[in-house]
Amino acid sequence: MKIGKLALIAGAAAVIGGIALAERKRPLRRQGQPAIPRHIRNAALGAGCAVIVAAVEEPLTRAIAANNLSQRRGLAQKLPRPARLLGGMAAMDYGFYWWHVATHKVPFLWRFHRVHHIDPDMDMSTAVRFHPVDMLVSLPWRLIQVRISGVSPKSLRWWRRFFNASILFHHSNWRLADDARLSAVFTTPRMHGIHHSNVQSECDSNFTSGLSFWDRLHGTFRDDIDQQAITIGVDGPAADKDVAIERSLAAPFAEQPAS
Helix, strand or coil: CCHHHHHHHHHHHHHHHHHHHHHHHCECCCCCCCHHHHHHHHHHHHHHHHHHHHHHHHHHHHHHHHHHHHHCCCCHHHCCHHHHHHHHHHHHHHHHHHHHHHHHHCHHHHHHHHHHHCCCCCCHHHHHCCCHHHHHHCHHHHHHHHHHHCCCHHHHHHHHHHHHHHHHHHHCCECCCCHHHHCCCECCHHHHHHHCECCHHHHCCCCCCCECHHHHHHCCCCCCCCHHHCCECCCCCCCCHHHCHHHHHHHHHCCCCCC
16 A cells, blocks of 8 residues: 555545544534444445445546646636646535535435434534435535536545535534634534534534535524524424334335425
């Protein structure tokens, strides 16, 4: 294995370990469910998603990104050379904001995204709790997103790293010393905790997955909710039953209330 890949794996392990330790030392919200069963369920769902992303999404998006670079197409490729890397990453982040909004507003998309929200507690493991089919449902938008953004293969790689680190961070149950200041730029655990509230008006906020600018720009930013007053999860009689992994996998295909 190349030294670069080893360094990347070591860095990822350090980030995950650091966030896990911070959650234990400085919890943001009280946890109401046993951690180990939740973590096992969430990891199992996340593993299914990872297989689909690696086998389908990554090869297709890499091919589109390579053509963006060779044909100088897309938004980022129209920027001055020094701005293309960060410009492409920002365009991808903005595109993901709109996809996230759509998963809450379009009933068909919510059926799959709901599996992520029915976790009754929220910590770093929640970041990987998605229905595997959700990765296929989101694929057409991801391909459009890569094409329009104009990201190069390098920019796409850096966006993935930023995105993965960001979702682990802002799903964590980590009480930051200066969350308010950090949320001026990035999505924070306090912001995303509000998004995972089972109160509809609170859930319909803080959609961004990386930069907080998009929520501020579109009026969906909120930071006015006491974290201890939040009930994490989805309201409704089926929510508790659908937490189990077999029910989570079946839930999108059963009759469910829209968000």
